[in-house]
Amino acid sequence: MIEFEKNPDGVLTPGLLKAIVGQYSLPWRGTHGLPHWARVLENGLRIAEHTDADPVVITLFAVLHDACRLNEGWDRGHGRRGADLAAALRGNVYVLDDRRFDLLHYACVHHTDGLTDGDPTVRSCWDADRLDLGRVHITPDPGRMATGFAARPDVIEWAEGRSRGGYVPPVTRVWEAWAGAQGASGD
Ligand SMILES: [Fe+2]
Numbered sequence: 001m002i003e004f005e006k007n008p009d010g011v012l013t014p015g016l017l018k019a020i021v022g023q024y025s026l027p028w029r030g031t032h033g034l035p036h037w038a039r040v041l042e043n044g045l046r047i048a049e050h051t052d053a054d055p056v057v058i059t060l061f062a063v064l065h066d067a068c069r070l071n072e073g074w075d076r077g078h079g080r081r082g083a084d085l086a087a088a089l090r091g092n093v094y095v096l097d098d099r100r101f102d103l104l105h106y107a108c109v110h111h112t113d114g115l116t117d118g119d120p121t122v123r124s125c126w127d128a129d130r131l132d133l134g135r136v137h138i139t140p141d142p143g144r145m146a147t148g149f150a151a152r153p154d155v156i157e158w159a160e161g162r163s164r165g166g167y168v169p170p171v172t173r174v175w176e177a178w179a180g181a182q183g184a185s186g187d
């Protein structure tokens with residue numbers, strides 16, 4: 001197995017990535033594709049260092065929250081579809097206790113609702129996604145963040161620079177290798 005450092009408890013396995021990416025219908029390197037998932041992961045793990053967020057849930061949220069999008073624009077219900085995928089794969093290609101799964105499911109369902117209240121893990125998931133809005137030419141609004149850390153000007157500047165610049169975290173290539181050869185479709 002190819003190892004990478006940002007994989008709390010080894011929750012991301014080749015089998016899980018392959019199952020998620022295999023059903024993803026958009027270009028792998030598109031607006032909501034694997035580099036976005038990877039930046040959300042890195043944003044989320046950084047936020048988790050300053051909150052009580054669960055890194056395992058953050059990690060699963062990163063690769064699932066947009067995995068069932070059907071277009072790159074306004075896609076009503078894609079969060080719930082991602083949550084449904086999380087449920088379908090659970091116990092099949094990954095294992096997660098009920099408490100963590102409930103957080104993951106809720107975070108996926110509501111990640112586009114603009115909410116800022118709730119469990120620290122859920123709020124950290126949402127802010128990890130919000131910090132990557134620069135890729136669609138939106139500067140993250142500190143007033144809409146759900147954690148104090150993600151609302152910090154230096155954190156927004158750091159994330160926005162990576163997002164607008166199209167930074168591709170190294171883990172992206174690991175995931176593409178795990179998922180198979182079709183990644184070329186998004187290049
Ligand atoms: Fe989304």
Ligand SMILES: [Fe+2]
Nearest residue numbers: 036065066129
């Ligand atoms: Fe997203």
